[in-house]
Amino acid sequence: MSLTATQIISSLEKILDENSIIFTKEKMQSFLTEPRNRFHQPALAVLKPNSISQLQEIMRFANKYKIPIIPQGGNSGLVGGQVPLYGNELIVSLAKINKLRELNIEEGYILVEAGMILQQVQNIAREKNMLFPLSIGSKGSAQIGGILATNAGGAQVLSYGNGRELCLGIEAILADGSLYNGLKFLRKDNSGYDLNNLLIGSEGSLAIITAAKLKIFPRAKFYETALIGVKNLNIAYQLFQQLVKKAQKRLTAFELISRFGIAIQIENKLINQDFISLQSPYYILAEISHFDIEEKEILTQFFEIAYEKNLINEDSIIAQSMAERNEIWQMREQMSESQKFAGASIKHDISVAPKLVPELIERGIREVAKINKNIRPCPFGHMGDGNIHFNFSQPVKMEREEFLSLTKEINQIIYDIVLSLDGSISAEHGIGQLKIDLLERVKDPTAIKMMKLIKNSLDPNNILNRGKVLKL
Protein backbone atom coordinates (compact mmCIF):
# COMPACT_ATOMS: atom_id res chain seq x y z
CA MET A 1 0.00 0.00 0.00
CA SER A 2 1.39 3.41 -0.84
CA LEU A 3 0.64 6.50 1.21
CA THR A 4 -0.17 10.02 0.03
CA ALA A 5 2.17 12.90 0.91
CA THR A 6 -0.30 14.08 3.58
CA GLN A 7 -0.49 10.62 5.13
CA ILE A 8 3.30 10.36 5.19
CA ILE A 9 3.71 13.74 6.92
CA SER A 10 1.03 13.01 9.49
CA SER A 11 2.62 9.63 10.30
CA LEU A 12 6.01 11.32 10.68
CA GLU A 13 4.48 13.88 13.03
CA LYS A 14 3.83 11.00 15.40
CA ILE A 15 7.56 10.15 15.43
CA LEU A 16 9.11 13.64 15.41
CA ASP A 17 8.30 16.92 17.13
CA GLU A 18 7.15 19.83 14.95
CA ASN A 19 10.61 21.48 14.94
CA SER A 20 12.09 18.37 13.41
CA ILE A 21 9.98 18.25 10.24
CA ILE A 22 10.35 20.84 7.51
CA PHE A 23 8.02 20.81 4.53
CA THR A 24 7.68 24.39 3.31
CA LYS A 25 9.58 25.14 0.11
CA GLU A 26 11.45 28.15 1.52
CA LYS A 27 12.61 26.37 4.67
CA MET A 28 13.72 23.30 2.70
CA GLN A 29 15.76 25.33 0.22
CA SER A 30 19.14 25.16 1.99
CA PHE A 31 18.84 21.34 2.09
CA LEU A 32 18.08 21.20 -1.63
CA THR A 33 20.78 23.47 -3.00
CA GLU A 34 24.20 21.83 -3.18
CA PRO A 35 27.54 23.63 -3.64
CA ARG A 36 27.57 23.56 -7.45
CA ASN A 37 23.86 24.28 -7.89
CA ARG A 38 23.48 21.50 -10.41
CA PHE A 39 20.48 19.55 -9.17
CA HIS A 40 17.08 21.17 -8.69
CA GLN A 41 14.51 18.71 -7.45
CA PRO A 42 12.18 19.31 -4.49
CA ALA A 43 11.81 16.90 -1.57
CA LEU A 44 8.73 15.65 0.20
CA ALA A 45 10.12 16.91 3.52
CA VAL A 46 13.31 17.31 5.51
CA LEU A 47 13.49 15.36 8.78
CA LYS A 48 15.87 16.21 11.60
CA PRO A 49 15.66 13.41 14.16
CA ASN A 50 17.01 14.12 17.65
CA SER A 51 18.07 10.60 18.49
CA ILE A 52 19.17 7.27 17.11
CA SER A 53 15.89 5.67 18.19
CA GLN A 54 13.86 8.31 16.30
CA LEU A 55 15.97 7.64 13.23
CA GLN A 56 15.32 3.91 13.58
CA GLU A 57 11.57 4.57 13.75
CA ILE A 58 11.74 6.71 10.61
CA MET A 59 13.55 3.92 8.76
CA ARG A 60 11.09 1.25 9.90
CA PHE A 61 8.22 3.42 8.67
CA ALA A 62 9.92 4.31 5.36
CA ASN A 63 10.84 0.70 4.69
CA LYS A 64 7.31 -0.51 5.35
CA TYR A 65 5.82 1.96 2.85
CA LYS A 66 8.82 1.96 0.46
CA ILE A 67 9.40 5.71 0.84
CA PRO A 68 12.77 6.86 -0.57
CA ILE A 69 15.19 8.27 1.99
CA ILE A 70 18.20 10.51 1.41
CA PRO A 71 20.73 10.71 4.25
CA GLN A 72 22.17 14.20 4.42
CA GLY A 73 25.15 15.52 6.35
CA GLY A 74 26.57 18.97 5.74
CA ASN A 75 25.28 19.09 2.14
CA SER A 76 28.77 19.79 0.83
CA GLY A 77 28.94 16.74 -1.47
CA LEU A 78 29.87 17.47 -5.08
CA VAL A 79 28.07 14.68 -6.97
CA GLY A 80 24.46 15.22 -5.85
CA GLY A 81 24.23 12.19 -3.55
CA GLN A 82 22.66 14.20 -0.72
CA VAL A 83 19.91 15.95 -2.71
CA PRO A 84 16.76 14.60 -4.41
CA LEU A 85 16.66 12.97 -7.79
CA TYR A 86 12.90 12.32 -8.16
CA GLY A 87 11.34 15.01 -5.96
CA ASN A 88 9.38 12.60 -3.72
CA GLU A 89 12.19 11.70 -1.29
CA LEU A 90 12.48 12.39 2.42
CA ILE A 91 15.79 14.01 3.31
CA VAL A 92 17.03 12.83 6.69
CA SER A 93 19.45 15.33 8.15
CA LEU A 94 21.89 14.05 10.77
CA ALA A 95 22.52 17.58 12.09
CA LYS A 96 21.01 16.97 15.55
CA ILE A 97 22.73 13.60 16.09
CA ASN A 98 26.05 15.22 16.83
CA LYS A 99 27.31 14.41 20.33
CA LEU A 100 30.84 13.68 21.47
CA ARG A 101 30.62 10.21 23.05
CA GLU A 102 34.22 9.65 24.09
CA LEU A 103 37.68 11.12 23.76
CA ASN A 104 40.49 8.71 24.57
CA ILE A 105 43.93 10.29 24.30
CA GLU A 106 45.84 7.24 25.59
CA GLU A 107 44.37 4.94 22.97
CA GLY A 108 44.29 7.68 20.33
CA TYR A 109 40.64 7.89 19.32
CA ILE A 110 37.59 10.10 19.40
CA LEU A 111 34.09 8.64 19.25
CA VAL A 112 31.53 11.05 17.84
CA GLU A 113 28.04 10.95 16.40
CA ALA A 114 27.68 11.29 12.65
CA GLY A 115 26.27 14.82 12.64
CA MET A 116 29.32 16.39 14.25
CA ILE A 117 30.98 18.83 11.88
CA LEU A 118 34.53 17.96 10.80
CA GLN A 119 36.00 21.23 12.07
CA GLN A 120 34.52 20.58 15.51
CA VAL A 121 36.23 17.18 15.63
CA GLN A 122 39.51 18.86 14.65
CA ASN A 123 38.99 21.50 17.37
CA ILE A 124 38.19 18.98 20.10
CA ALA A 125 41.38 17.09 19.21
CA ARG A 126 43.42 20.33 19.06
CA GLU A 127 42.31 21.35 22.56
CA LYS A 128 44.07 18.21 23.82
CA ASN A 129 47.11 18.89 21.65
CA MET A 130 46.05 16.09 19.32
CA LEU A 131 45.33 16.04 15.59
CA PHE A 132 42.49 14.67 13.53
CA PRO A 133 44.34 14.93 10.20
CA LEU A 134 41.52 14.74 7.67
CA SER A 135 40.93 18.27 6.42
CA ILE A 136 39.08 19.54 3.36
CA GLY A 137 37.87 22.89 2.03
CA SER A 138 34.35 22.17 3.33
CA LYS A 139 35.50 21.34 6.88
CA GLY A 140 33.16 23.98 8.35
CA SER A 141 30.06 22.22 7.03
CA ALA A 142 30.89 18.57 6.18
CA GLN A 143 29.84 16.12 8.91
CA ILE A 144 31.63 12.98 10.01
CA GLY A 145 28.80 10.80 8.64
CA GLY A 146 29.17 12.46 5.23
CA ILE A 147 32.95 12.26 5.40
CA LEU A 148 32.80 8.50 5.93
CA ALA A 149 29.88 7.90 3.56
CA THR A 150 31.99 9.47 0.81
CA ASN A 151 35.35 8.21 2.15
CA ALA A 152 36.64 11.78 1.87
CA GLY A 153 40.32 12.39 1.30
CA GLY A 154 41.86 15.83 1.55
CA ALA A 155 45.39 17.13 1.66
CA GLN A 156 47.03 14.80 4.17
CA VAL A 157 46.08 11.42 2.69
CA LEU A 158 49.70 11.08 1.67
CA SER A 159 50.74 10.58 5.24
CA TYR A 160 47.62 9.72 7.25
CA GLY A 161 45.27 8.08 4.73
CA ASN A 162 41.69 8.91 3.76
CA GLY A 163 38.47 8.60 5.78
CA ARG A 164 38.54 4.82 5.61
CA GLU A 165 42.06 4.58 7.02
CA LEU A 166 41.25 7.02 9.81
CA CYS A 167 38.17 5.15 10.96
CA LEU A 168 38.39 2.48 13.66
CA GLY A 169 34.69 1.64 13.78
CA ILE A 170 31.19 2.74 12.84
CA GLU A 171 27.63 2.45 14.01
CA ALA A 172 24.86 2.60 11.41
CA ILE A 173 21.15 2.06 10.84
CA LEU A 174 20.11 -0.26 8.02
CA ALA A 175 17.18 0.28 5.69
CA ASP A 176 14.88 -1.84 7.90
CA GLY A 177 15.74 0.23 10.98
CA SER A 178 18.09 -2.26 12.65
CA LEU A 179 21.12 -0.85 14.40
CA TYR A 180 24.56 -2.17 13.40
CA ASN A 181 27.25 -1.77 16.05
CA GLY A 182 30.70 -1.91 14.49
CA LEU A 183 32.37 0.36 17.03
CA LYS A 184 34.40 -2.31 18.76
CA PHE A 185 37.97 -2.01 17.58
CA LEU A 186 40.45 -4.84 17.78
CA ARG A 187 43.85 -4.96 16.13
CA LYS A 188 43.03 -8.53 15.19
CA ASP A 189 39.52 -9.54 14.22
CA ASN A 190 38.97 -12.00 11.42
CA SER A 191 35.46 -12.96 12.46
CA GLY A 192 33.77 -12.60 9.08
CA TYR A 193 33.27 -9.86 6.50
CA ASP A 194 34.61 -6.35 7.03
CA LEU A 195 31.25 -4.60 7.25
CA ASN A 196 32.61 -1.23 8.37
CA ASN A 197 34.63 -0.98 5.21
CA LEU A 198 31.61 -1.98 3.16
CA LEU A 199 29.56 0.88 4.57
CA ILE A 200 32.36 3.45 4.38
CA GLY A 201 32.25 4.97 0.91
CA SER A 202 28.77 3.60 0.16
CA GLU A 203 27.38 7.15 -0.14
CA GLY A 204 24.28 6.51 1.95
CA SER A 205 23.08 3.75 -0.36
CA LEU A 206 23.50 0.86 2.12
CA ALA A 207 22.97 2.37 5.60
CA ILE A 208 22.86 5.60 7.57
CA ILE A 209 26.02 6.10 9.60
CA THR A 210 25.16 7.31 13.10
CA ALA A 211 28.53 7.31 14.91
CA ALA A 212 32.20 6.69 14.28
CA LYS A 213 35.38 6.01 16.19
CA LEU A 214 38.19 8.00 14.59
CA LYS A 215 41.96 7.92 14.98
CA ILE A 216 43.66 10.95 16.46
CA PHE A 217 47.41 11.59 16.53
CA PRO A 218 49.90 13.68 18.48
CA ARG A 219 50.21 17.14 16.92
CA ALA A 220 53.37 18.10 15.11
CA LYS A 221 55.72 20.32 17.13
CA PHE A 222 56.42 22.51 14.14
CA TYR A 223 55.76 22.68 10.42
CA GLU A 224 57.80 23.66 7.43
CA THR A 225 55.44 24.86 4.76
CA ALA A 226 56.55 26.04 1.33
CA LEU A 227 54.98 27.32 -1.82
CA ILE A 228 57.35 26.19 -4.54
CA GLY A 229 57.26 27.59 -8.07
CA VAL A 230 58.19 25.02 -10.74
CA LYS A 231 58.78 25.28 -14.48
CA ASN A 232 56.82 22.19 -15.38
CA LEU A 233 55.04 19.14 -14.02
CA ASN A 234 57.90 16.72 -14.55
CA ILE A 235 60.02 18.85 -12.24
CA ALA A 236 57.12 18.87 -9.76
CA TYR A 237 57.17 15.07 -9.77
CA GLN A 238 60.97 14.99 -9.35
CA LEU A 239 60.60 17.25 -6.32
CA PHE A 240 58.00 14.92 -4.91
CA GLN A 241 60.31 11.91 -5.22
CA GLN A 242 63.17 13.76 -3.57
CA LEU A 243 61.07 15.10 -0.71
CA VAL A 244 59.57 11.67 0.00
CA LYS A 245 63.09 10.27 0.15
CA LYS A 246 64.17 12.95 2.61
CA ALA A 247 61.09 13.31 4.78
CA GLN A 248 59.19 10.01 4.30
CA LYS A 249 55.99 10.05 6.38
CA ARG A 250 56.80 13.52 7.65
CA LEU A 251 55.94 14.85 4.21
CA THR A 252 52.31 15.43 5.10
CA ALA A 253 51.23 17.40 2.02
CA PHE A 254 52.32 17.74 -1.57
CA GLU A 255 49.65 19.74 -3.35
CA LEU A 256 49.64 21.05 -6.89
CA ILE A 257 48.26 24.52 -7.61
CA SER A 258 48.08 26.09 -11.07
CA ARG A 259 48.99 29.72 -11.63
CA PHE A 260 45.57 30.39 -13.11
CA GLY A 261 43.93 29.23 -9.85
CA ILE A 262 46.05 31.63 -7.81
CA ALA A 263 45.53 34.48 -10.29
CA ILE A 264 41.73 34.21 -9.87
CA GLN A 265 42.15 34.54 -6.11
CA ILE A 266 44.46 37.53 -6.40
CA GLU A 267 42.22 39.29 -8.93
CA ASN A 268 39.23 38.84 -6.66
CA LYS A 269 41.14 39.82 -3.53
CA LEU A 270 40.55 36.44 -1.89
CA ILE A 271 44.18 36.25 -0.78
CA ASN A 272 46.93 38.63 0.09
CA GLN A 273 48.94 39.18 -3.08
CA ASP A 274 52.16 40.28 -1.36
CA PHE A 275 53.71 36.89 -0.89
CA ILE A 276 53.37 35.57 -4.45
CA SER A 277 54.90 37.04 -7.57
CA LEU A 278 53.23 34.56 -9.94
CA GLN A 279 56.14 33.84 -12.25
CA SER A 280 55.69 30.07 -12.46
CA PRO A 281 53.07 28.05 -14.35
CA TYR A 282 52.64 25.65 -11.41
CA TYR A 283 53.18 25.78 -7.67
CA ILE A 284 53.56 23.06 -5.08
CA LEU A 285 52.36 23.42 -1.53
CA ALA A 286 54.72 21.13 0.35
CA GLU A 287 54.50 20.63 4.08
CA ILE A 288 56.72 18.70 6.44
CA SER A 289 55.48 18.00 9.95
CA HIS A 290 58.10 17.67 12.66
CA PHE A 291 57.36 15.74 15.81
CA ASP A 292 60.59 16.44 17.63
CA ILE A 293 61.56 20.02 18.44
CA GLU A 294 65.23 19.07 18.02
CA GLU A 295 64.72 17.89 14.43
CA LYS A 296 66.59 19.71 11.66
CA GLU A 297 64.70 21.76 9.14
CA ILE A 298 64.41 19.63 6.00
CA LEU A 299 62.72 21.99 3.57
CA THR A 300 65.04 24.89 4.27
CA GLN A 301 68.09 22.76 3.49
CA PHE A 302 66.39 21.19 0.52
CA PHE A 303 65.57 24.61 -0.94
CA GLU A 304 69.23 25.55 -1.30
CA ILE A 305 70.19 22.38 -3.17
CA ALA A 306 67.05 22.35 -5.34
CA TYR A 307 67.55 25.99 -6.24
CA GLU A 308 71.15 25.36 -7.33
CA LYS A 309 69.98 22.42 -9.45
CA ASN A 310 67.43 24.69 -11.11
CA LEU A 311 64.54 22.60 -9.82
CA ILE A 312 62.70 25.41 -8.10
CA ASN A 313 61.97 28.90 -9.30
CA GLU A 314 62.91 32.21 -7.71
CA ASP A 315 59.36 32.93 -6.60
CA SER A 316 59.37 29.98 -4.16
CA ILE A 317 58.84 30.80 -0.49
CA ILE A 318 58.92 29.12 2.88
CA ALA A 319 56.32 30.32 5.40
CA GLN A 320 58.04 32.35 8.10
CA SER A 321 55.17 32.31 10.59
CA MET A 322 51.98 30.45 11.40
CA ALA A 323 50.05 33.32 9.79
CA GLU A 324 51.93 32.82 6.51
CA ARG A 325 51.38 29.07 6.70
CA ASN A 326 47.65 29.69 7.15
CA GLU A 327 47.61 32.06 4.18
CA ILE A 328 49.20 29.46 1.92
CA TRP A 329 46.74 26.82 3.08
CA GLN A 330 43.81 29.19 2.71
CA MET A 331 44.80 29.73 -0.90
CA ARG A 332 44.91 25.99 -1.52
CA GLU A 333 41.58 25.39 0.16
CA GLN A 334 39.89 28.16 -1.81
CA MET A 335 40.94 26.73 -5.18
CA SER A 336 37.68 24.97 -5.91
CA GLU A 337 35.27 27.65 -4.70
CA SER A 338 37.17 30.58 -6.22
CA GLN A 339 36.90 29.15 -9.72
CA LYS A 340 33.37 30.46 -9.94
CA PHE A 341 34.85 33.97 -10.26
CA ALA A 342 36.17 32.87 -13.67
CA GLY A 343 32.71 31.91 -14.93
CA ALA A 344 31.42 28.44 -15.68
CA SER A 345 33.69 25.45 -15.17
CA ILE A 346 33.78 21.81 -16.15
CA LYS A 347 35.32 19.72 -13.38
CA HIS A 348 36.84 16.27 -13.01
CA ASP A 349 37.86 14.56 -9.78
CA ILE A 350 40.23 11.88 -11.01
CA SER A 351 43.28 9.88 -9.98
CA VAL A 352 46.23 8.07 -11.54
CA ALA A 353 49.51 6.77 -10.16
CA PRO A 354 51.45 9.89 -8.95
CA LYS A 355 54.17 9.41 -11.56
CA LEU A 356 51.53 9.68 -14.31
CA VAL A 357 50.13 13.03 -13.11
CA PRO A 358 52.34 15.08 -15.52
CA GLU A 359 51.21 12.97 -18.48
CA LEU A 360 47.56 13.15 -17.42
CA ILE A 361 47.57 16.93 -17.18
CA GLU A 362 49.68 17.63 -20.25
CA ARG A 363 47.66 15.30 -22.47
CA GLY A 364 44.39 16.65 -21.10
CA ILE A 365 45.36 20.28 -21.73
CA ARG A 366 46.58 19.47 -25.25
CA GLU A 367 43.47 17.53 -26.23
CA VAL A 368 40.99 20.02 -24.78
CA ALA A 369 42.79 22.90 -26.53
CA LYS A 370 41.92 21.20 -29.82
CA ILE A 371 38.25 21.99 -29.10
CA ASN A 372 39.00 25.62 -28.31
CA LYS A 373 42.44 26.97 -27.46
CA ASN A 374 40.96 29.67 -25.20
CA ILE A 375 39.49 27.22 -22.66
CA ARG A 376 41.40 27.91 -19.45
CA PRO A 377 42.70 24.77 -17.66
CA CYS A 378 42.84 24.87 -13.86
CA PRO A 379 44.33 21.59 -12.65
CA PHE A 380 45.12 21.36 -8.95
CA GLY A 381 45.00 18.87 -6.13
CA HIS A 382 46.69 16.14 -4.23
CA MET A 383 49.61 15.40 -6.53
CA GLY A 384 51.33 13.30 -3.85
CA ASP A 385 48.53 10.72 -3.93
CA GLY A 386 47.74 11.07 -7.65
CA ASN A 387 44.35 12.78 -7.21
CA ILE A 388 43.91 15.80 -9.45
CA HIS A 389 40.92 18.10 -9.71
CA PHE A 390 41.21 18.67 -13.42
CA ASN A 391 39.02 21.67 -14.05
CA PHE A 392 38.47 23.92 -17.04
CA SER A 393 37.10 27.46 -17.00
CA GLN A 394 35.17 29.06 -19.81
CA PRO A 395 37.05 31.21 -22.36
CA VAL A 396 36.72 34.91 -21.56
CA LYS A 397 34.89 35.64 -24.77
CA MET A 398 32.58 32.66 -24.82
CA GLU A 399 29.02 32.55 -23.46
CA ARG A 400 28.50 30.38 -20.40
CA GLU A 401 25.91 28.13 -22.06
CA GLU A 402 28.05 27.62 -25.15
CA PHE A 403 30.96 26.52 -22.95
CA LEU A 404 28.81 24.20 -20.85
CA SER A 405 27.48 22.57 -24.01
CA LEU A 406 31.03 21.21 -24.43
CA THR A 407 30.82 19.28 -21.14
CA LYS A 408 30.20 15.88 -22.72
CA GLU A 409 33.01 16.28 -25.20
CA ILE A 410 35.51 17.48 -22.59
CA ASN A 411 34.47 14.77 -20.12
CA GLN A 412 34.99 12.13 -22.78
CA ILE A 413 38.51 13.39 -23.49
CA ILE A 414 39.53 13.50 -19.84
CA TYR A 415 37.95 10.20 -18.81
CA ASP A 416 39.44 8.43 -21.84
CA ILE A 417 42.89 9.64 -20.84
CA VAL A 418 42.28 8.59 -17.21
CA LEU A 419 41.20 5.11 -18.28
CA SER A 420 44.13 4.76 -20.67
CA LEU A 421 46.38 5.47 -17.68
CA ASP A 422 44.55 2.92 -15.51
CA GLY A 423 43.17 5.63 -13.25
CA SER A 424 39.85 6.30 -11.49
CA ILE A 425 36.97 8.49 -12.72
CA SER A 426 36.10 9.39 -9.14
CA ALA A 427 38.99 9.78 -6.75
CA GLU A 428 37.31 11.53 -3.82
CA HIS A 429 33.82 12.80 -4.41
CA GLY A 430 32.03 9.55 -5.20
CA ILE A 431 29.36 8.68 -7.76
CA GLY A 432 26.11 10.17 -6.40
CA GLN A 433 23.78 11.02 -9.27
CA LEU A 434 26.43 12.77 -11.35
CA LYS A 435 28.55 9.82 -12.42
CA ILE A 436 26.09 6.94 -12.32
CA ASP A 437 26.10 6.34 -16.10
CA LEU A 438 29.85 6.67 -16.27
CA LEU A 439 30.37 4.09 -13.50
CA GLU A 440 28.31 1.47 -15.38
CA ARG A 441 30.44 2.13 -18.44
CA VAL A 442 33.89 1.92 -16.90
CA LYS A 443 33.79 -0.34 -13.85
CA ASP A 444 34.55 -4.05 -14.00
CA PRO A 445 31.18 -5.77 -14.77
CA THR A 446 31.70 -8.33 -12.01
CA ALA A 447 32.29 -5.51 -9.51
CA ILE A 448 29.01 -3.89 -10.62
CA LYS A 449 27.22 -7.25 -10.26
CA MET A 450 28.59 -7.70 -6.72
CA MET A 451 27.63 -4.14 -5.77
CA LYS A 452 24.06 -4.71 -6.99
CA LEU A 453 23.76 -7.99 -5.10
CA ILE A 454 24.93 -6.30 -1.90
CA LYS A 455 22.57 -3.35 -2.40
CA ASN A 456 19.58 -5.63 -3.09
CA SER A 457 20.16 -7.74 -0.03
CA LEU A 458 20.78 -4.90 2.44
CA ASP A 459 18.06 -2.66 1.04
CA PRO A 460 15.56 -4.88 -0.82
CA ASN A 461 13.00 -2.06 -1.16
CA ASN A 462 15.65 0.27 -2.55
CA ILE A 463 14.74 3.11 -0.20
CA LEU A 464 18.24 4.38 0.61
CA ASN A 465 19.49 6.91 -1.91
CA ARG A 466 17.37 5.41 -4.67
CA GLY A 467 18.80 6.09 -8.13
CA LYS A 468 22.23 7.06 -6.79
CA VAL A 469 25.55 5.18 -7.12
CA LEU A 470 24.01 2.18 -8.94
CA LYS A 471 21.42 1.79 -11.68
CA LEU A 472 19.03 -0.88 -10.41
Ligand SMILES: Cc1cc2nc3c(=O)[nH]c(=O)nc-3n(C[C@H](O)[C@H](O)[C@H](O)COP(=O)(O)OP(=O)(O)OC[C@H]3O[C@@H](n4cnc5c(N)ncnc54)[C@H](O)[C@@H]3O)c2cc1C
Ligand atom coordinates in the same frame (compact mmCIF):
# COMPACT_ATOMS: atom_id res chain seq x y z
C1 LIG B 1 34.82 23.61 -0.99
C2 LIG B 1 34.76 22.11 -0.99
C3 LIG B 1 35.94 21.40 -0.87
C4 LIG B 1 35.91 20.00 -0.86
N1 LIG B 1 37.08 19.33 -0.75
C5 LIG B 1 37.06 17.99 -0.72
C6 LIG B 1 38.29 17.26 -0.59
O1 LIG B 1 39.39 17.82 -0.57
N2 LIG B 1 38.21 15.92 -0.51
C7 LIG B 1 37.02 15.25 -0.54
O2 LIG B 1 37.03 14.02 -0.45
N3 LIG B 1 35.85 15.91 -0.68
C8 LIG B 1 35.84 17.25 -0.76
N4 LIG B 1 34.66 17.93 -0.91
C9 LIG B 1 33.40 17.18 -1.03
C10 LIG B 1 32.60 17.03 0.28
O3 LIG B 1 32.87 18.03 1.18
C11 LIG B 1 32.83 15.69 0.89
O4 LIG B 1 32.29 14.71 0.02
C12 LIG B 1 32.22 15.48 2.29
O5 LIG B 1 32.70 14.26 2.77
C13 LIG B 1 30.71 15.44 2.32
O6 LIG B 1 30.28 15.54 3.67
P1 LIG B 1 28.83 16.09 4.02
O7 LIG B 1 28.58 15.88 5.47
O8 LIG B 1 28.66 17.46 3.52
O9 LIG B 1 27.92 15.07 3.21
P2 LIG B 1 26.70 15.38 2.26
O10 LIG B 1 27.09 16.27 1.17
O11 LIG B 1 25.51 15.76 3.05
O12 LIG B 1 26.46 13.91 1.66
C14 LIG B 1 27.38 13.31 0.79
C15 LIG B 1 26.98 11.85 0.56
O13 LIG B 1 27.05 11.11 1.77
C16 LIG B 1 25.77 10.62 2.16
N5 LIG B 1 25.67 10.82 3.61
C17 LIG B 1 25.79 11.98 4.30
N6 LIG B 1 25.71 11.74 5.62
C18 LIG B 1 25.53 10.40 5.76
C19 LIG B 1 25.38 9.53 6.87
N7 LIG B 1 25.40 9.97 8.12
N8 LIG B 1 25.22 8.21 6.63
C20 LIG B 1 25.19 7.71 5.36
N9 LIG B 1 25.31 8.50 4.28
C21 LIG B 1 25.50 9.82 4.48
C22 LIG B 1 24.76 11.41 1.34
O14 LIG B 1 23.57 10.70 1.12
C23 LIG B 1 25.55 11.68 0.07
O15 LIG B 1 25.47 10.57 -0.77
C24 LIG B 1 34.66 19.33 -0.96
C25 LIG B 1 33.48 20.05 -1.06
C26 LIG B 1 33.51 21.43 -1.10
C27 LIG B 1 32.22 22.19 -1.20
